[in-house]
Amino acid sequence: MTKFEIVPGLVYVDRETWGADPDHPRKGYKVGRDRRTHVIIHHTVMPDTSDTSPNLWETEKEVFGMMKKLQTVRPDLGMDVPYSFVVFFMAGSTKIIVCEGRGEDRTGAHTKGHNSQGIGISFAGDFENKAVKNYDIAKRMFLVSYFLGWLKYSPSHPDYGTFKPMKNLGSMRPQDRAVFFHQDFKKTACPGKKLIPHVAQVSFIDPRLE
Ligand SMILES: [Zn+2]
Numbered sequence: 001m002t003k004f005e006i007v008p009g010l011v012y013v014d015r016e017t018w019g020a021d022p023d024h025p026r027k028g029y030k031v032g033r034d035r036r037t038h039v040i041i042h043h044t045v046m047p048d049t050s051d052t053s054p055n056l057w058e059t060e061k062e063v064f065g066m067m068k069k070l071q072t073v074r075p076d077l078g079m080d081v082p083y084s085f086v087v088f089f090m091a092g093s094t095k096i097i098v099c100e101g102r103g104e105d106r107t108g109a110h111t112k113g114h115n116s117q118g119i120g121i122s123f124a125g126d127f128e129n130k131a132v133k134n135y136d137i138a139k140r141m142f143l144v145s146y147f148l149g150w151l152k153y154s155p156s157h158p159d160y161g162t163f164k165p166m167k168n169l170g171s172m173r174p175q176d177r178a179v180f181f182h183q184d185f186k187k188t189a190c191p192g193k194k195l196i197p198h199v200a201q202v203s204f205i206d207p208r209l210e
Pocket of ligand 1: 041042043110182190191
């Protein structure tokens with residue numbers, strides 16, 4: 001069971017910690033880390049309905065509850081979180097929580113044709129239809145860049161283990177940005193017009209250089 005900060009404000013939570021239902025074990029097939037070449041951004045289209053900020057999450061309880069919901073919400077994609085990781089914007093701070101979905105080493109079920117070589121990262125909420133302030137997205141996008149850099153350069157932590165970096169991550173990318181959007185591969189609004197201008201600016205920042 002692991003929860004740790006990669007850099008201040010960027011919290012990583014593994015499946016055990018968010019309480020993944022063991023009746024729905026991790027799905028997918030093993031993928032070597034060298035085979036990961038690109039990142040694909042999604043949104044979950046499942047907003048926080050408990051208050052007036054549908055794309056901000058107030059408590060860990062809400063975050064962990066949503067992760068458990070994501071295990072079963074799309075049985076057509078299999079009874080597991082379809083994404084590699086899910087990012088939550090926490091209310092009242094710049095903090096983000098990244099929850100492990102399929103994780104670093106298994107195929108996802110998020111982008112047809114790209115579930116083995118692609119890492120699917122989904123933002124929790126509905127960034128097409130639901131309200132969110134640009135500033136609330138912009139002020140923590142650098143933490144997303146640190147997470148991407150952590151995967152690429154140093155995906156280890158004393159409380160987590162020592163793992164091989166995904167050294168080829170980001171070698172496949174669109175001409176003008178570091179990551180793909182779901183809509184680059186499919187006719188869809190995903191990851192949402194409110195998120196797109198911000199995610200277009202992320203990069204792979206190596207957290208070891210801090
Ligand atoms: Zn998507």
